[in-house]
Amino acid sequence: MHTYIIAEVGVNHNGSVELAKKLIHVAKDCGADAVKFQTFKTERLVTSSAKKAVYQDENDNSTTTQAEMLGRLELTIDDFVELDRECRAAGVDFLTTCFDSESLLTIMDELHLSVLKIGSGDLTNLPFLIEHAKTGAKLVVSTGMATLSEVEDAMAALAFGYLEEEKEMPESYQWLKRHYFSSEKIEQLSDRVTLLHCVTDYPAQYRDLNLDAIGQLRQAYKLNVGYSDHSLGIEACCAAVALGAVCIEKHLTLDKGLSGPDHAASASPEEFRLLVNAIRNLELALQPRIKSPTKRELANLEVARKYLVAKQDIEQGEVFSVENVEIKRSAFGMSPSQYWNVLGHKAIKSYSAGDSL
Numbered sequence: 001m002h003t004y005i006i007a008e009v010g011v012n013h014n015g016s017v018e019l020a021k022k023l024i025h026v027a028k029d030c031g032a033d034a035v036k037f038q039t040f041k042t043e044r045l046v047t048s049s050a051k052k053a054v055y056q057d058e059n060d061n062s063t064t065t066q067a068e069m070l071g072r073l074e075l076t077i078d079d080f081v082e083l084d085r086e087c088r089a090a091g092v093d094f095l096t097t098c099f100d101s102e103s104l105l106t107i108m109d110e111l112h113l114s115v116l117k118i119g120s121g122d123l124t125n126l127p128f129l130i131e132h133a134k135t136g137a138k139l140v141v142s143t144g145m146a147t148l149s150e151v152e153d154a155m156a157a158l159a160f161g162y163l164e165e166e167k168e169m170p171e172s173y174q175w176l177k178r179h180y181f182s183s184e185k186i187e188q189l190s191d192r193v194t195l196l197h198c199v200t201d202y203p204a205q206y207r208d209l210n211l212d213a214i215g216q217l218r219q220a221y222k223l224n225v226g227y228s229d230h231s232l233g234i235e236a237c238c239a240a241v242a243l244g245a246v247c248i249e250k251h252l253t254l255d256k257g258l259s260g261p262d263h264a265a266s267a268s269p270e271e272f273r274l275l276v277n278a279i280r281n282l283e284l285a286l287q288p289r290i291k292s293p294t295k296r297e298l299a300n301l302e303v304a305r306k307y308l309v310a311k312q313d314i315e316q317g318e319v320f321s322v323e324n325v326e327i328k329r330s331a332f333g334m335s336p337s338q339y340w341n342v343l344g345h346k347a348i349k350s351y352s353a354g355d356s357l
Helices: 016-031 052-060 066-073 078-088 102-111 126-136 148-163 173-180 184-188 213-221 235-244 267-283 295-304 336-342
Strands: 004-008 034-039 092-099 115-118 138-143 193-198 225-230 245-253 306-310 325-329
Touching: 004 016, 004 235, 004 267, 016 034, 016 078, 034 078, 034 102, 034 325, 066 245, 078 173, 092 102, 092 115, 102 126, 102 336, 115 126, 126 138, 126 148, 138 148, 138 245, 148 173, 148 184, 148 193, 193 245, 213 225, 225 235, 235 245, 235 267, 245 267, 306 336, 325 336
Parallel strands: 004 034, 004 245, 034 092, 115 138, 138 193, 193 225, 225 245
Antiparallel strands: 306 325
16 A cells, blocks of 8 residues: 655745755655646636635735736746656656646647646536546546536546547537446546545635545545645545545645745645655555454563463362452463353362462
8 A cells, every 4th residue: 555645836836946846855855756736828727807816815915816926936848847857856756737728738748747637626627627638648636626516527528538539529518428427437447537535725624624525436436536635734634544545635835934825725844744654654554454463462462361360279179160260360371251161160170379270
């Protein structure tokens, strides 16, 4: 069992390639398996008048619109080529979420990634999901803000993208659902798609996390399921692993006090290292095996277990009774499970008080 841990840098590089490189090496040092970024063309992603979310306003007061904020955080394709090279040198996987078709096409042309991440905001963008699937890359799909019905639509779109050989796009939404949302089609996604339960709130409140959804998604679609965490602390991620999450994604920052939309809800390097260590310990604890004593337990068995002993001196031929037999810790002896079988029988030898029977 190995939980795939993604350090979500996102836009916590604040538009600086050098800061992004530092975050790559910090993530590696913390034990992450992958470092993930966000790739977008601002003009392809938002309109000039699109407002910022409340949390974005609270954490970044240097800009007034999404376009202005994202323009400051945008990296070029050459930057991502450089960051991919840095990840390879550091020994971690490079991942990114593409937010527009142009970015997706460019990233795949330049980097030929084998795995792509789809953010929660695009779960209902079915044409874009089809574009992702047609790249042939494996997909990690976040499901924040989504209902199970919306996840079903996404599964149908991904199945179409991976499996349809003739049509570029579905004839209609109804046609898509009728032809591509079936257990047979979804089963063919099992080695291609990982769903991430997610709550899109920064930071997400514990009462809202609904970690039971991990099992709901796994049962509904028979796919690998992970968890993308936006809560503070490491508890939710650890619980998710215990519930069967195969992948954990969490934001990483060098400094929670930096200006930017995601720093405040991100893990510091110290927190991220604790998270990775906790998950690796959980993996050891969750290894499945038949219930039986461990080797270290066997060393304690003799001193912890109790046995039948003589409560007082017992003469040969004397009948064992509740008055002369008791159960205590002893170096060896007869199991307490034989207590009732012993009572009423005669002693075949003499015992001193405290002797094991």
